Amino acid sequence: MSEQQAEAKKAFGIRLRNVRLDARLTGRQLAAATGMRPSKISRIEHARQNPTEDDIRTWCRACSAEAQIPELIATHRQIDEMWQEHRQQLRQGIKNLSAKNRPLYERTKLMRIYTSLNIPGFLQQPMYVRAVIEAVTQFHNLPDDIDEAVQARLNRLRLLTSGPGQFAFAIEASALYVTLGDRDTMEEQFDFLISATRMGNVSLGIIPLGATRSRIWAGDNFYIFDEHTVRSDQWTGTYETSRPIEIATFLKIFSLLREQAVYGVAARAEIEMARGLLQSRETPSH
Template structure:
């Protein structure tokens, strides 16, 4: 994913270079006209430095391409959204990150989410969220704001019951297998998934472990209406608002959806895993 963002930056730099060449300006001439250092001109054209919006404006003016300013700025804003490193994102604490995400959930009418290793955040129980936050704090060596971050994430759960939002979730069966916070925590989590699947606002599908696949499992992703797609790795998060990419990920979601079971069949899979955990608890 970071490679995709890097390629996008390089392509943007190429567009700036082509504007300069079309204006028949040398790099030093452009630097003089814009007040940019010649080294910065070179770094921007090779995608090795991020431009400011003012850099884009003065560049276009110097190249007599003022009409391209709005489109170029919009394009670069999309690129800037693409990649966000987790270490940078979490620098202000986990509570801040969770709270910042809530307005997006509030404004989204249809949330589609696929997860292969854990339940979606909005469907996580307090104990499960605490375990996730503790693991995150340990991994990234963060200050202890676990309780505050847990409360901030759980605050979104009210949206499940508001009647103003719809949710479509697809989980791999493997997402039920990974134990976070202990066996009792995971049993509680499965109980909540089973009850959430009965909510009128929620469609919960589970892809059985033995399903014949039309598409392989992969990293989780979230589609907010038809406006944005977000996915995350250990290193960072990628977001895109490019309509073609959002449409493609919606197609991916539909394919994964077609492999899932719903209703009573999904609840049976949850019950099977719950029984395994109860047996594990009794034998330990």
Template sequence: MAISSSSSVQRARQALADRLTELCRGAGLTGVELAERCGWHPSKSSRIMNARTSPSPDDVRAWCRACGADDQAEDLIASLRAAEGMWIGWRRMERTGLKQAQQARLPLFERTRHFRAYSSWLMPGLIQTQRYTEAVLRAVQRRRVEVDDVAEAVAARLERQRVIHRGGRRFAFLVEESVLRNGIGGREVLDEQLAHLLAVGSLPSVSLGVVPMRADRSRMPVEGFWIFDMAQVNVELVSGYLTITQPSEIAMYADTFTELANLAVYGTNARALITTARDSLR
């Protein structure tokens, strides 16, 4: 990507900082004067105005009060919460367990009509088998979640998978060939998953592409991502869950998906790679 995957978050924070700066200047105040009115250290207002520090809701209320703009506080707090919601660390998202994190995404899947998913390390969640999902979520739970609600989380993800069989939706899945050989859960689980992949790939609403392993590719693998219509992109990173809504960045991910899709094989050729991966398990 030409810009970092967190640039949408930074843009949102900068936009809030710019609005607060405008309020300060509109009130005829310097940053130091505003800090004095709020009872802050002089450097705090500067850090907020330059988007180096994210204000709290109470900070925003104090800022608006100092500028004589109490009527704008709630709108600015809404912008603050929207910016914070773009990036959620796994610890925060999964503090009560995995089930809630799975259920929270259901409305997004239900309202989306065109799904595009690229995965460079695991099968996309919508086309995972129950045992594969259980292996994935169990690994997640062991690594970073104290609450063990894996069984409930698996059920929630399987419930979400029902959208793939509903009408009026299109699905395009791209996986790297290495995903076909990533044996999380063991050989039997992977073999079952690959058989399921062959079945899913035959659905009329589904386009399934496999990007072959080769030494002379023109486009390197990137982080896995989902595109929901052209309204939102979600990226799962090591440290957290990123939501992108900036149109220019969504377009970048859409272009990247197209580039990777052009490298992929489909139909008979994709099934041949899947079948070869299954044969290797035996």
């Protein structure tokens, strides 16, 4: 079990305990009302035992909290699915992982994307994609299916350039200064980012270096699919949730990040500034 899952299970146990406390029932009184043993009530509340969905329904009915049943059950179902370790996901290969994600990408009408340390996948160009996959393959000791994996990843680019969906990006300028591959790789990437700022279905915002962060700060990459799913990438895995309260929080975060970004001419200036630094580093001195 991941640390995130363990914390989620503890939080869920506390929620059930609060349902009981709001009903002004002791553990023994709830046990008597539900037919559960007092020890089971205690184990559930302290996250030492997983409740079944029937347990949750019975618990809420005994506490006159029937209205909370749907949300509690939805949360309970997500706990075991909310954290996906990269090493587990990648066992099926990068190519197959991309194919698995494609249906979600295709049915999403509005994609909101924030990245802080790399160019978002939907904007990555072929050489940049290859550099990313080569690094991932080497780090995780994956089979060498790089060519197929690159082609599978580039399907995301086709969704952006020819699909019906809308895309809103908030990218930290710091991501522009992380060099993957060689100079040609980054030049190709910068050229496409410039063109993306002019696409009708794309809102591309760059948060400048040194921007005042009075309301929100830089954080982990995340993707919001319409208003039904959020994925957030971390070093060892991906956090995923469809809980309305979590999605509302990420939507607020994204809105605040977008307010700090610049667009159009100003965004293109940020991209060219990063290009200029790359070129100056590789210009031989005389």
